[in-house]
Every structure is written in structure tokens, then in C-alpha cells.
Amino acid sequence: MNVEKKWSEMTWEEKRREKFNKWLTVPDIKFVSPEAEKLYMERVTRFARAFLLEKPDRVPCILPVSNFAAYYGSSDLRTVMYDYDELKRTWRKFLHEFGDSDMFFGPGMVPSGKMLEAVDYKLYKWPGHGISGDTTSYQCVEGEYMKANEYDALIKDPSNFWLRTYLPRVFGAFEALRNIPPFTTIEEIAIMSFVAYGRPDVRAALEALLEAGKESVKWMMAVMEVSQEATRMGFPAIMGGLSKAPFDTLGDTLRGTQGVMMDMFQRPEKLHQAMEKIASLTIDSTLASIGDSGVPLIMMPLHKGADGFMSTKQYETFYWPTFKKVIMAFVNEGIMPVLFAEGSYNTRLDIISELPRGSVTWWFDQTDMAKAKKILGDKACLVGNVPTSLLMTGTPQEVKEHCRNLIEICAPGGGYILSGGANIDKGDPDNLRAMMEAVKEYGVY
């Protein structure tokens, strides 16, 4: 019996079934009550059916919250990024007080401010660190972190490029890593191999690394405590990992929007080669990170392929090929990619409909859901898309009415999950409760 071989011989549908069956098995944890266990199984089943394009008992709802719990608990993002007790307190308060919901987002997307400071991260600004302390989100600082003439270095040896060029640019504390020779130079009797590690600046960089590691573990304990409590109370997690499209990786955090768009004209071949390289790195690192989480879903936030960012032809030439490659690599491992298209994707619907039926889920922000249902409805589960503006400035009645309309358009036939177009950090919790009311009242199959 060779299990390994059996897996490699399975079709993606068989692998998918096995992964989902595992997700649908009662987890080996102690639920707070038999009722919690029953609810957990009901909820997971509800989501699994919707993701698999089937009809669940009713439309499931993903609450569109990111840092909402911090503000619900009368704290703020700045505080909970630094104070893990506050992080736990606020998220637990939301968990215990909100009421019925189909799932729960743990605080895993709130990074540790202490960890980020230990390594002097420059790629992001966060409240009190580059942007005003009362800002409710952290934000990426776009820049040219990889120069136009560095494509060859990236393509030839990405690890070395990351270690000695990219990391020193985005982490102030890693400036000195430029002085470390490539690890591939360590061989034979290793007489000179470690001299660089005697340099005070290199030692300081490595100490920063250790400090960041120590903080990360403290932070992770807090996050896991809350997430596990949520599971024990019967609320499933619905994201097993995060990933990105290769064009976005290059455009967001390496070349920047300006840079990547110049490259489309000036060095398209290099851009394609780099995206191929990044695609294989992304596939490997994402599959490794999802590991044993047991949740067979990978969320992919999408940025620079949205309507208006590029033409359909440019999307087909530059964005889609490596994006599709990454998607299909996950699909072929039985994982379902949940593709979160920020902005709108109205002009992309025909192209993306070429993916195999049931292989992916599309989460839309501002895409026309009627059009999406028409083109993709029998091919992919759809998620979305109550506007954040309505959730933050509207009344519960208005939210509920909007949800009713969305359910009428998207729910028929199954394969629909109600959620926000994007997530909110602040606002009236009754507007979120209105979403739950709507799925119970209008979303029963």
C-alpha cells in the first residue's frame, strides 16, 4: 500500500473530495457542549456545500469584518497590534457577544507591531507607525523595491535575491544581510564561511531576527488561543491560507505599479520569466503553509488585474497565464482557491469562466453580481457583495433589504455565500446581524 502514489494518481475531483471529507470530519477537539459540536458540523457542511456548487440548508454568510472586533471591544488596531492581552480580550468579547454567525475570523490578520518594529519593516505603515494612530488599517507602501535591471538576479536565484537584495530594502534591520555570502558558498572545510557572521552589523541583524521570532511565537499563542476557543464554541474557520497572483506579487511589493507597467512595454520577456519563477515559488510556499490546517481553502486577494487597470488583452497576456497556473496547482492538490477580486471584474468574467466547473470560488467586491451569476453561476461558487459604504453608513433595514436582493439574484441553484464586497473595521454591529437575519429569512433552500 503506497498512500503517496495513490494521491498522485487521483484526479483533482477525487483529491478535492478527500480534502473536503477531512474538513467535514468532526475535529479532534473538546467542544464546549454537544450543541456546539452539532452547530459546528452544520456550519461546516453549509459552507462546504456552497463552495462545491451545491444547495446547503440555507445560504451561508461570511461576516465582512477585519479589525472590527478591536473597535467593538472599545479598543483600536494600534493597541491590539502591541498588546496581545487586549487582542485576545476584544476578539473574545466579539466572539461571545455577537450572537449567531456561520463562522469566525480569528485575529490572525492583526500582525504584531512589536515583531514588525523588531525588524524595522518599511513595506507597511500601521497606526502610530507612519500613519495616524487612529487609522483602522495597516497599508502597503508601494515602491520600487526591485530595480528594472534586477530581473536576471531574481530569475537566476530568487533565494539569493531575496536574502541579499530584497530583504535589506524592506527591513531596516536586515540592511547588513547584504554582507552575508550566498549559502551556496558554504562547502568543504568551511574555513572562511562564517567570517561575515562576526561583523557587528550582521550580528545585530541576526539578533533582530531572533527577537522577531520570539515576538511572533508570543503573538501566535494569543491568536491560537482565540481561534481554538471559537472552534470549541462551534464556529469554523474558513481560510486555510493566503496566496497571490504572480503579477500582483511583482506589481505590489517588488516593482511597484509604475515599474511593472513600464516593464509591460520595455521588458515583457523578463516580466514573463519572473512571473513564471514567482508562480512556482508561490505554489510551493502556499502549499507548505496550508499544511495540516485541515481547511481546504486558500484565499487569494487580487489587485492589478481588475477592470480599468489593464485592457482585456493585457490581462490575457500578462495577468491570467501565471495566475491560472497558480490556481490550477492548488486545484490539482484538492484545494479550493477563493479568488477575491478587489474593485470590479466585469470585463474578466468570460476569460475566468474557462476554469473547470467547481474548481474555484469567486469573491467579488464591486462586480455586477447578476452578470456574474449569469456567466459563472453554474461554474463557480460566488461570494459577495454588500458594499462597505452601506455596512458603515446604512441602517440594519437597508442592509437586510440589500442582502435580500443579492440572495434573490445569486442563491438560485446553490453555490452562493453572502458577504461584504470588502471588509469593515468599524460600524454598527446590528448591520452585521442584519446579514445573518437575511440569510435565515430569505436564504433557506
Next chain:
Amino acid sequence: MSGDLPTLLADLKDKEVLELVKKKLDSGEDPMKILEEGRKGMEVVGQRFASSEYFLPELVFSGELLKQVTDMVKPHLTETAETKKLGKVVIGTVAGDIHDIGLNIVDFMLDVNGFAVTNLGVDVPKEKFVQALNDTGAPILGLSGFLTPAFDAMKETVAAVEAAGVRDKIKIMIGGGQMNDEVKKYVKADAYGKNAMEAVALAKEWTGVK
């Protein structure tokens, strides 16, 4: 030479553009005329963007190309001529938000459509918007924002314009990421623009340009 400067620029023929500019400068052509032709080329780029023939990559590329042309021409300029502008507009991304892709598209499109744009950049405090309106005398303010925290920052910025006593003289438009008409009402702006073309249409309407 295959084509005139505005056409070559609008068609993004970078090598030909730079060669032609060099030739024109070498033959002693009026540098102001070259810049004017560059402006005309960019106007066409703007039209093609408005009609969805061009997208962000073409704006970025043509912008870089024009920069190179301007850099070549600059040393030959003896005077700085003021081109007549349709009107002044102050724009910026509101406090707590550091996104500027949309902001820069609006800047580009207002500029090629003849407006004098004061772009304050990102994470702009409300006081700085008020100051810029005072300094420039611009009758139009464009507020950009990508994320939901921008809702309140926009509201506070509009309130600051009000508190400065100039609200009735200023038309305010908002746009970007999560913005829409609901947010427009919430922040008490005069209009929401879905894209850069709508920003131009609003600016023209408000300045009485046909």
C-alpha cells in the same frame, strides 16, 4: 520621419518620439512648440484612456515618455510660458490613507484636459487641504481614498472646509476604492466620480467649460 510628434507620442512610439525631438532641437525648432506638441499628444492619450482603448499601463508609459521629452527640451528653454488653464483643482488622498494609483490617474486626466492641478499626495491632513485651497484659490477640491477609514477622513475634511468658511465657494468631489454615492452623502461632498473621466466631466461642469 514617420509621423508628427503628437501622433508618435499618442501611439507610444518611444524611440521615434525621442529621435524626432532630438532632430527638432538640433534644427533649432522653438522648444515651446515642441512642448505644445507633446501636450497635444498627451491629450490624445487621455481621449484614448477615456474611450477604454488605453488603460493604466499606457498612461504610465506615456507619462514617462513625456518626462523624457521635457527633460530634453528644458535646457533649450529661454522663457517659461504659462499655458492657459481651464481652472484650478486641488486633489489629494485623505488622512490615514496612503494609496495613490487612482489619485494619479485623476491628476493625469485633469492635467491633459487643461486643468491646473495641485496634487497634495497621500495621507493629507485636512488643514493642508484648506491651506491649499486658500493658497491656490481653486474652486474645486477632489478627495481620494481607497479604504473604509477614508469615509471619516473625508467627512472631517469637508467639515474643515466648512469651518474655514469657504464651503459655499468650493465644489467637492470624491472617488476611489470603496467610495460611492452613499459615501458622498455621508461625507457631505457635492459629487462622487466613478472614474477619472467623471472627475474631468465634473470639473468642466463646475467651471462652466463646455
